Amino acid sequence: MSAPGRTTRPAASPPSVLPEGSTRLPEGSTRHDHIVEDIRALIVDGRWPPGSQLPVETELAERYGVSRMTMNKALGQLAREGFLVRRKKSGTQVAQPRAESAVVAIADIRDEVRSSGRAYRFQLLARRMRPGKEEDARLLGGPPGGAEVLWLQGLHLADGRPFCLETRLINPAVAEGAKGQDFTALAPGAWLLEAVPWSVASHRVRAVNAAAAEAKLLELAVGEACLEIVRRTQVASAWVTGVRLLYPGSEHQLVANFGPDAGEASTRG
Amino acid sequence: MSAPGRTTRPAASPPSVLPEGSTRLPEGSTRHDHIVEDIRALIVDGRWPPGSQLPVETELAERYGVSRMTMNKALGQLAREGFLVRRKKSGTQVAQPRAESAVVAIADIRDEVRSSGRAYRFQLLARRMRPGKEEDARLLGGPPGGAEVLWLQGLHLADGRPFCLETRLINPAVAEGAKGQDFTALAPGAWLLEAVPWSVASHRVRAVNAAAAEAKLLELAVGEACLEIVRRTQVASAWVTGVRLLYPGSEHQLVANFGPDAGEASTRG
DNA sequence: TAGTGGTCTAGACCACTCC
DNA sequence: GAGTGGTCTAGACCACTAG
Known part of the structure; x- marks a missing residue:
């Protein structure tokens, strides 16, 4: 030995x-x-x-x-x-x-809230159809080309308190039925999970200071540190949805994991 | 078809x-x-x-x-x-x-700086041996029991500008030679990589507001959002090192990845 | 060129689970 | 009870590469 x-x-x-x-x-x-x-x-x-x-x-x-x-x-x-x-x-x-690298898991919001023993709820704040804008590229990674998009904003709540602010774009040409869907209670992510087949997503995680409007919705002080997760989802080379999730830094943390290699496979959103 | x-x-x-x-x-x-x-x-x-x-x-x-x-x-x-x-x-x-989950990779600091085309350098700020304190548990997850620990603070630089602030504890009983090691240029992480065999680490990622002292070192405004990564490393059930990495939010982001499952395996630090 | 891992096969047995 | 995936085997050929 x-x-x-x-x-x-x-x-x-x-x-x-x-x-x-x-x-x-x-x-x-x-x-x-x-x-x-x-x-x-x-x-x-x-x-x-x-x-x-x-x-x-x-x-x-x-x-x-x-x-x-x-x-x-x-x-x-x-x-x-x-x-x-x-x-x-x-x-x-x-x-x-190897290097000091590792892999960190991003959990599903609903699962995360529930696993902490709190009640989960989604609350729709705003929703409108509008032409694709230049600024959408920030969320989607490429200009949607002026076609009509569905824009949503909502709040994920844990025991009735703000847990995560979601801002989302959906491509109605790919996600059929999105126009007719009422997202007042069902989170868009959960709906897309059912409505759209398998897809591939990319992610970005940053720390940002909460802007005034965001801070108000999340019941934070302006400038408080938040974890920002941006996810872009494609299916067969067409963009399906782009979402920005904003978590109060005091509230949220990405759970630990292991792994020298980042692994492969693909995900959806 | x-x-x-x-x-x-x-x-x-x-x-x-x-x-x-x-x-x-x-x-x-x-x-x-x-x-x-x-x-x-x-x-x-x-x-x-x-x-x-x-x-x-x-x-x-x-x-x-x-x-x-x-x-x-x-x-x-x-x-x-x-x-x-x-x-x-x-x-x-x-x-x-499945759920809207995914996997995000944490890159090695030196690799990350270099892959962005900038010059990497490590600068030691402080270093001392001291008895283990109560507050060390915050970094290590468990009290080190009063035994002597090596405490370090240093700055990772990209093209001479602050990229990441590192605060680290090392268990000299496990990492032999740490006492005699001069970390003025070689980052502790890189040294540990050579000195300690395979190990297992756990991670936590959060967003925090930069405290005054941290902001000064990172050349940020006080309160600016930073990405905080805390890594605890064990080898054969003994703690080796605990490290807190603080990245300016404007500077750093975790790179995107795929993956419906978080994968397995283990890492080191 | 010799040694090593990488892959593939045909056949077999087992464990689990739905009917 | 029957059908399915999970695993294992013994043997074989190939590709790569270090000496």
Whole structure:
């Protein structure tokens, strides 16, 4: 269990090899999950330091008593998570911890309010159809080209108190039914979730001082720090909606997370 | 290529099946990657709407001309990304787009400054050893128990101008050599990256108003909105370091990302 | 050029869950 | 009970790359 120096093979043998004849796993986990957790622990505990060389797949598979495919699946996942670096010919090494980067999750507003034990409610403040303006580009990232857009403003409430101010543009050409939809109680985000199929979104998070109008709506002092989240949503290369969410800084924080890599996939809004 | 209704099977056949006898793939991609992109496009374009039922694995494998294992790998990845929901017996469906959640990446400070084309520099402002205080818990999440800690404050500069104010605690019992380390030029984060093996961190992001002392150091007006990132780092259940990063709101924003699921893995600091 | 990871296959068994 | 996904295997070929 001694920690080998850089570029040497870890002398530590897998600490928890499955019982040989056992066809049943100890817990609800699968074999490759078990191996992943095992090796991840060795790395995080410092027993396998950065730069140290792992045995080749075939040998590890033998040690753990699994096939090479299973071992490959486990090592591949650890590589995707950023703990291992795998190169042909030179083999597998414990990765050098990367930059001080991380990943933070943006939660759904309603879920967040409810998970804090408070009652959620949405209140529509304003709503109108109007031609697309120059300033819309700020929210959408590109000029909507003068076509008609639906503009909304509303307040997300927690136990009746302002939690988040939402300003939103919707493209009625894509989100059919938006014109006829009454958003007095149902938040536009929740409605779009139902009305529009899968989509892709991009996000931006900043800190801003509350302007006078915003501060009044959020019941804050003017200039109080707020967290601003801007989300632009597309479906099949057409813009669907752009939204600006303003949270009082005292009220809101993005929850912690892990992750050396930002991960992939896509989202909606 | 017609879009089936909810809970019906997609009538669309896979649009891009590989040529039969071809043993070579069209591009640098693998077969399962090709399938993943293919099906993801069908979902994001709306041709396979949320709730629609996919053919069973064996049939899809046949259509794509691959083995069931390969098909399983592709569908499994799409399920991990949140596009598909798979249940035994009832089969695979296109997922209902979830909450308005997403994932935002926190970049490394030095990388971020440099990628914007500016020169990076770190400037140490203060440094002292002192007993752990009650207030340290704010940064570390738990009382360090009165043991001696290393307290640091420094400024990250972009082209000589303040970019980020860093306040940090280091546990010298874990980060050996921290006492003897001169942080006048090398940022503590960068040093820890080298000195401490893999670790796990948790994060918190908030918006705060700059206090007088902070504003002066960052060359801001008092009360200006700043993005505050607090990171706590552990290695093998011992606290290593806690850091508070303060970015001027006008200067900094968290970069956009995708992702229906927050992903997993772990990070360091 | 030899060693390593990356991928794919055909077949098998199992666990879960809906009917 | 039957159908589905989840997993595992043994073997094979390929691509990349370091020596």
